[in-house]
Amino acid sequence: MAKYIKPTLDTKFHIDFSWWQKKGQNLRSYLQSHACPPCKELAQDSQGQIFDWVNPETGEVFQIDMLWHIIHTHCSEDPTFLDSRIPLTSAIFRAFILNGNIPLTSIEIHQKISKKTPELILRTIGRRQVYKGIKPVTTPV
Amino acid sequence: MTQRKTQTAHYWQKQFIAGNQDLEAIYNQILEHNQPIRLDAIAVDLIRRHCDAEERETRRELQEGRLYQPKESYEKNETLVFPALGFATGTVVSTREGQHPGYGKFMVISVDFDGSTKEFATQFDHDHPLNMSDQSLANLQGLLSPEELYQVYKDSIYPKLKNALNANDDFVMFHDRYFLLDLLPEFHEGLFNIADAAIDINNGPLSVDALIEQMGLVKEAQEITDVMRFSVSYRLANDERFDDVGPTGRILWYLDRIAPPEAHHPPRRLLVNAQPYDSNLFDEDLRVLLAEIDDETINLEDIKPLDPDADSVIIVLNYPHRRVGTLPLTPKTKPFFPSSHYNPVLFEFVDGRTGNSFPGWTVLEHNYVFGLEKWYNKNKLPAGAYITIKRTDNPMQVIVDYQATRTQRDWVRMASVTGNKLTFQMNPAPLSCKYDELMIIGESDASKLDDFWMKAEERNISTCDLLCNLFPVLSKLNPQSTVHAKTLYSAANVIRRIGPGAIFQELLTRPCFIPMNHGYWTYDPSLRD
Numbered sequence: 001m002a003k004y005i006k007p008t009l010d011t012k013f014h015i016d017f018s019w020w021q022k023k024g025q026n027l028r029s030y031l032q033s034h035a036c037p038p039c040k041e042l043a044q045d046s047q048g049q050i051f052d053w054v055n056p057e058t059g060e061v062f063q064i065d066m067l068w069h070i071i072h073t074h075c076s077e078d079p080t081f082l083d084s085r086i087p088l089t090s091a092i093f094r095a096f097i098l099n100g101n102i103p104l105t106s107i108e109i110h111q112k113i114s115k116k117t118p119e120l121i122l123r124t125i126g127r128r129q130v131y132k133g134i135k136p137v138t139t140p141v
Numbered sequence: 142m143t144q145r146k147t148q149t150a151h152y153w154q155k156q157f158i159a160g161n162q163d164l165e166a167i168y169n170q171i172l173e174h175n176q177p178i179r180l181d182a183i184a185v186d187l188i189r190r191h192c193d194a195e196e197r198e199t200r201r202e203l204q205e206g207r208l209y210q211p212k213e214s215y216e217k218n219e220t221l222v223f224p225a226l227g228f229a230t231g232t233v234v235s236t237r238e239g240q241h242p243g244y245g246k247f248m249v250i251s252v253d254f255d256g257s258t259k260e261f262a263t264q265f266d267h268d269h270p271l272n273m274s275d276q277s278l279a280n281l282q283g284l285l286s287p288e289e290l291y292q293v294y295k296d297s298i299y300p301k302l303k304n305a306l307n308a309n310d311d312f313v314m315f316h317d318r319y320f321l322l323d324l325l326p327e328f329h330e331g332l333f334n335i336a337d338a339a340i341d342i343n344n345g346p347l348s349v350d351a352l353i354e355q356m357g358l359v360k361e362a363q364e365i366t367d368v369m370r371f372s373v374s375y376r377l378a379n380d381e382r383f384d385d386v387g388p389t390g391r392i393l394w395y396l397d398r399i400a401p402p403e404a405h406h407p408p409r410r411l412l413v414n415a416q417p418y419d420s421n422l423f424d425e426d427l428r429v430l431l432a433e434i435d436d437e438t439i440n441l442e443d444i445k446p447l448d449p450d451a452d453s454v455i456i457v458l459n460y461p462h463r464r465v466g467t468l469p470l471t472p473k474t475k476p477f478f479p480s481s482h483y484n485p486v487l488f489e490f491v492d493g494r495t496g497n498s499f500p501g502w503t504v505l506e507h508n509y510v511f512g513l514e515k516w517y518n519k520n521k522l523p524a525g526a527y528i529t530i531k532r533t534d535n536p537m538q539v540i541v542d543y544q545a546t547r548t549q550r551d552w553v554r555m556a557s558v559t560g561n562k563l564t565f566q567m568n569p570a571p572l573s574c575k576y577d578e579l580m581i582i583g584e585s586d587a588s589k590l591d592d593f594w595m596k597a598e599e600r601n602i603s604t605c606d607l608l609c610n611l612f613p614v615l616s617k618l619n620p621q622s623t624v625h626a627k628t629l630y631s632a633a634n635v636i637r638r639i640g641p642g643a644i645f646q647e648l649l650t651r652p653c654f655i656p657m658n659h660g661y662w663t664y665d666p667s668l669r670d
Contacts, residue, residue, distance in 0.1 A: 052239035052249055054262045058225035059211040059271050061239060061249045061260040069242050 007126035009118055012103035012137045015096045017053070017062035019133035028065040030132065034094055035067060036081070039074050043067045056102050057137075071097050082113050088124055091115055093132055103137045145199065147192045148284050153294035159305035163187055168311060168321065177318040177371040180306075181291070184298050188287040206230050211265035212272045215250055223261075225271060229254055236263075315375045316385075316392070316483050325372050332356045337382055337396065346386050346393035346487055349374050386487035388479035388503075388536070395487060400502075404485040407507040408465040410594075411638060413438050416604065418642035426660050427645045430626055435459070437469040437508035438640025444472045453531040455544075457577045458517075460524035460634045464587070466514025468528065468541075470505065477530045479537055480505045491533065492516065493542025501539065513541065523553065525581030525631065526574045544575035553583040554618060554628070556635050558593045563636055564614050579627040582635060590635060597636040604647045607633055608654070612664035623661040 007013070020027045035043060049066040075081040076098050082091055091113040095104065104112070106122040115121075125134045146152045167183055206220035207213070215221060219233045231252035239249035239262060247265040251258050266272070291298060306312045312319050339355040340347050347355070349370050350362060358373070359365055370392070377383040377394055384400055387393035420428060420443045431443050435456035447454065454473050462468055470478065479488050480503045490501040490512060501512035522528075522543055531540035550569040557564055570583050584590055602610075611632050616622040626648065630641045648654045653668040 051241050052247075052260075052262070054211070054241065054244070054265060054269070057270065058223070059209065059261045059265070059269065061262050066242070073243075 007106075007122060007136045009106050009122055011122075011126065012105050013109070013125055013134055014103040014137050015093065015101050015133045016130075016135040017064060017133065019130055019135060021062075023133075028067055031065060031067045031071060031097075034075075034090070034097065035071055036075060036078060039067070039070050042070050042074065046070060053101075056100060068097065072100065084115060088113075088115055088121070089131055089134075092121065092125060092134060096134070145192075145195055145284060147188070147195050147290070150294065153290070154297040157191075157298065157301065159187070159302045163190070163302075164305060164309055164311075166190055167306070167319070171312075171319060171321050172324075175324065176367060177315070177320040180299065180303060180314075180317045180319060183306075183319060184295070184302050185287050185291050187302065188290050188298070192284075192287055192290070209261065210271050211262045211267075211269050214248065214264045221252060223252075231255075231259075234258065313375050315371055315378055318371060320368070320371055320375070324368070325375065326369070328356075328358075328373070328376055332358070333376065333380055333382075336377065336394070340383075340394060340396050341399075346395040348387075349377075349392045349394065352377075352394055385481075385484045386502075387481065387484070388486045388488075389481045389483075393487070400485075400487075401511065403465070403467075403511040404487075404502045404504060407504065407509065408467065408511075410461040410465045411467065411507065411509060413638045413640060416640070416643035416646075418640075418646040420642065422649055423645055424656075426658075427626065427649070430660050431641055431645065434627065434630060434641045435469055435471055435473060436630075436640050437471055439471065439642055441472060443642070447473050447476065449476065453529055453540075455527050455529050457580050458522065458524055458526045458528050459580070459631060460582050461638050462509070463517055463522070463524040463526075464591075465511075466517060467509040467511050468513065468530070470503070470508040470510060474510075474530060477532060477539055478503045478510055479539075489538045490516070491538050491540045493529065493531065493540045494520075494545070498538065516541065520574070521571075522574055523570075523572065523576060523581055523583050525576040525578075527576060546573055546575055548573040553581055554615075554632070555583040555585055556590060556632070557585050558589045562614075563590075563593060563597075563611070563632075565618060565632060567618050577627070579625045580631040582631055584635075594636050604637075604639065604643060605651055607637055607639075608644065608647055608651075609664065609666070609669060612654075612662075613666075616664065621657075621661070623657050623663050626660045626662060629662070 017027075032040070032043070043066070046066040050063045051066055051069055052061045053064040053068070054061055081098065082094055086094070092109055095109055095112045099112070106118040106125070109121050110116070110118040125131060126136070146156070167187065170183065170186060171178055206222040207215070209221045209223045215233050217233050217235065220230055221233065223229050223231065231254040233250045234253045235251040237249050237251075239247050241247070244265070244267050248263045249260050250263050251260050285293065306319055307314060311322055313322050313325060335356050336352050339352060350365055353359060353365050353369060353373055354362060356373070358369065374385070374392055378385060382397055384395045384397045384404070385392055386395040386400070386404075415438065420431060420440065423431065428443070431439060432445050436459065454477060456468065456474060458468070468474060470480075479486050482505060485505075486503040488501050488503065489498040491498045499512060499516065501510055503510050520543060527544050529542040529544065531542065533540060548571050551572050552567045553570040553572070554565050555568045555570065557566070568583070608629065611629060612624060615624040615628060615632055626641075626645060630644050633639050633644060648656070648662055652670065653665050655663045655665060657663060
């Protein structure tokens with residue numbers, strides 16, 4: 001197990017797709033909870049389709065459910081996608097869907113979702129227990 | 142990943158020396174450019190060479206693997222270095238076609254990292270930071286560039302490089318630009334006699350371009366090259382008849398025999414036996430006073446920054462500067478005068494009363510401007526007078542003025558020598574200028590004071606003894622028997638060039654000096670240690 005290093009406000013986070021693979025969790029099912037009705041309609045045609053997502057920093061490739069791309073492209077125009085009424089953790093996950101999973105610090109996440117405080121965001125996603133694959137960016141091989 | 146040595150202070154401060162290989166490279170650099178090159182540019186290039194050498198070494202250490210870039214294509218069994226994964230190395234084990242709804246098709250390689258496998262995009266010719274052109278390891282590791290390294294370690298690199306170049310006969314230098322001796326053109330000695338005569342006839346300095354024309358080295362001014370300017374300037378700088386008197390960025394040649402001795406040698410009255418002080422020991426009163434006194438010995442951090450756009454500044458003239466016709470160059474006054482780190486600069490003072498101009502010299506090396514003795518005498522300005530310095534549209538002309546008043550007889554602290562002692566008495570004296578009442582010093586016989594000053598210099602008494610001698614004579618002038626710190630500074634400088642910091646430190650550290658309020662002090666001889 002990797003050594004836990006306590007994240008700070010300067011630590012960058014992202015959704016670690018390998019976490020989903022290792023945990024055997026179904027990303028598509030979770031993504032469904034973020035899809036708006038039109039996305040869900042579009043997603044019906046993409047059932048079982050995957051695409052090669054390219055990490056914007058490392059060039060690493062992960063095969064991801066097509067629903068990610070549908071939400072990313074369709075909901076990026078929707079101002080209610082980061083509605084203040086959704087839970088903090090969901091808003092953080094959605095922020096990463098919208099920006100293509102480019103790593104962000106707690107401060108940058110706060111600027112995007114305009115919820116709570118950077119410190120609270122850090123306390124939420126910086127714990128030892130990983131929530132929905134949102135992890136500090138590390139460069140281990 | 143280990144830290145690169147060229148990124149460390151230890152390397153540039155302790156290990157680095159400009160060796161033969163460096164000098165050879167610099168020789169070739171100048172030869173290739175066939176132009177004089179600034180030492181700063183030479184230094185940055187040298188740092189780049191050292192960094193590049195280490196880069197090559199680092200790449201060798203990384204098993205000569207190619208740096209992974211998404212846009213490139215790679216073969217099976219090829220070893221790659223992954224900059225975004227802590228420079229891990231891995232081997233390509235398989236390839237497959239990849240697809241992305243936005244990017245279209247590209248290739249995906251599987252890479253083995255000692256047992257664990259990851260996939261990476263290849264032939265992916267889209268915007269990606271790893272596809273940027275500068276793919277040196279140094280750049281990818283976020284290391285300081287040669288320019289940044291030079292900024293950080295200039296204090297170590299600059300003098301080492303300069304010493305190495307100056308010690309090598311192949312290189313010639315003028316104003317921190319270096320050229321090759323072998324590339325200097327030959328000049329007939331007689332040409333420099335012409336230059337001498339040209340400056341003499343001009344009765345003022347001449348630019349290097351004007352001299353080149355006068356020396357007949359070109360037919361048209363447009364033919365003058367940078368190498369020619371450098372070569373002539375280098376020869377003139379090494380001929381004791383000539384002085385460069387131009388400000389930074391301008392070379393103006395003058396004759397040494399016309400320049401006053403003070404352009405090169407500081408007057409003895411201004412020579413300070415620098416005594417370090419620590420203003421952290423000072424209370425608020427003394428810190429404020431320190432910042433108010435215009436003295437070139439004050440540490441930069443103790444002086445309030447001046448508005449850089451200010452058109453004028455007012456300073457209080459102290460006794461040594463009054464006597465030798467100078468003004469101190471402090472952070473307050475420096476921006477008003479043309480100056481150069483290489484040489485004294487000849488400029489023009491403009492009398493703020495009459496508009497008449499007269500020569501002035503900025504001697505940055507010794508922190509003074511010279512040329513005001515006659516002006517002080519003509520206007521009967523005492524030590525303590527407020528002097529105004531103003532900019533003009535011409536940076537080579539500086540207005541000097543004082544705050545004129547109707548002539549009246551004021552009570553002035555007059556310095557005189559009685560027996561073998563310096564004394565002060567309050568006497569009425571005619572004054573026609575505004576002045577700092579705490580700093581003003583008059584004199585009845587300057588030559589006697591000079592004799593006393595010379596003897597005091599020879600005796601070289603301690604600062605404490607100096608202050609202990611002054612306190613009784615100054616305290617008699619005040620009904621409260623107190624002496625203001627500024628007055629003490631002003632009076633001490635009649636017989637010893639000494640900065641206010643050193644005086645204030647002495648006041649604070651000796652029990653015989655007792656602080657009163659608002660900068661005033663008393664003296665108890667019984668507590669003298």
